Amino acid sequence: MSAAASLLGPASFDAGLYTDVSRLARHSPDLLDDMIAFYSAAGLVLFAVALAAAWWRARRADGTTMARALAAPLVVVVLYGVNTMVKGAVHEIRPCQAIPGSFTLESCPPAGDWSFPSNHAVIAFAAATALWAVNRRLGTAMMMAAVLMAASRVWVGVHYPHDVAAGALVGLVLAAPIVLAAGRTAPLVERARTGRLRPLLSARPAAG
Template sequence: MLAPPAADVAHSTLTTLAFDGARIDGGLYTDITDWARTAPGWLDDTIKYWSAYGIVIFAVLMLLAWWSARRQPTWTMTRVLATPVVVVVAYVVNDLLKSVVKEVRPCQQLPHSFNLEACAGPGDWAFPSNHTVVAFSAAVALLLVHRRIGWVALLAAVAMGASRVYVGAHYPHDVLVGAVVGAVVAAALVPLVGRLATPVVERAREGRLKPFLVDV
């Protein structure tokens, strides 16, 4: 009797050890990636590039919020400056959660599904989605300091999360939980950091950093 291929053994081991995300919404994931299979090439390319590089838009929105905060009270500037820190914390929290859950990527569990993005290797866990956590933590943080910029960021975050399923990188529940993780971390930390760091920013606005923190 022939032994199974090494790749099949590795896949079986991963599936046994890891959280089985396919049982939650593997059917919905397959439906969405099948839409990508039959969609026009230009649409697939657009979503693929957005999914890979759209995260940059949140950095741009943070810069816009900083520029606007130069004309705002100190507590607003403090929250804006806290936003990238909060995003990093959300990413770290999410990475720890990934290492605990160890959910195998859908492209590994469902090898015949259609994927626009190259399948990540073993050990690159799926749950929750890092892209989505970063997007929603940035969006919620910005929403707490600048409503218009925040709503733009929130729409971009929804588009980012949806794109991660469309390209085949994540199950829908990876994205939904990622959105919750990012939003909760941002909602909890932005006001806290704002209160703690406001005296520091107040002093900085009167010192050498004044041109960067105040519209003079």
Template sequence: MTGPGLLAFDGRPVDGGLYLQVVHWAQHLPRPWQEAVAAFSSYGLGLLAVLMLAAWWRARRIGSAAMARALAAPLCVTLAFAADTLLKGVLQEPRPCQVLPAAPTLEACPGTGDWALPSNHTVIVFAGAAALWLVDRRIGALSLLLAVAMGVSRVVVGVHYPHDVVLGALVGTAAGYGLGLLAGRGGGLVERVRGGALERWLGA
């Protein structure tokens, strides 16, 4: 059982030293760069929404299976986030900025009970990237670059260990890709409604 003050998982021995090196480096970046990284880390998920819209637009010219996957991409991300939230509650790893001498971090340290492992942001963006890869390779590649940048930024701003991001990438990729493949089976349904009133939204 995990009680108050008793860690279910202590990430410090894994890569706490690397985390401190990254945070120390970030503290010496020029102020505009710090602000840019912090803004991207907080709001960069909005770029994933833009790429999802691009994938939907592109899928209009591809096929019904691709359209089904494009439409399901937000659901894939939501389910991945739900799985991540459950996993966080089991592992209960405190944020590194709560237990290591990392202050001041570029992003305010979350409060006690806001667990670190896996990284929510990383899970979300990798799940989206995996799902979009199945729709269009170019959009998927852009999404993957976004995912990597987001994962790195979560360490740089000081709210996650590197292993939080690695596990988040694995969970997000597995969930997004698996659910995306499953969503492709909805191509038949998309095909049936593509020629009706929704034609302008589902077909070129």
């Protein structure tokens, strides 16, 4: 077992909290568990829809807003890649593998599918952070959805709390400066709005 695995595995500082959450999930109503498991498995689709909605709304906004809306999906993809490399370097074993008798609401990922940090949390918080820079109301709503996504990953039994907390931190800290910097490309967006890409970049009437 690697040093990282032994440090963050069964002896993890929050293994007790993970066990408490798992016990609560085990004794919760099936309907609640089913709803949380469904959101945990398919909820990232909601963030994809929100990113598309932000782009659509940005067609009526200024160039800075559109630049950030266009950058938002790219930021999510880049941070997913960064997080995957971190997971591969840390090699933290999933709690449902490391802790005997763990209760899970979905199949425990196989060996080699590492736990730290949570990809779901990174994606959700990166998307929510990027969306906040595009549209405050939408971003706020998606930030709450990101919190629920992170919590659901612990509830279904596939992550420690520190996995999702670290994933949230990665999404927040790295996405914010990147998407804000993307706003500096506004002049390029404004020029593109006068060309063939205008239908994709603007819903505002053309200047007469």
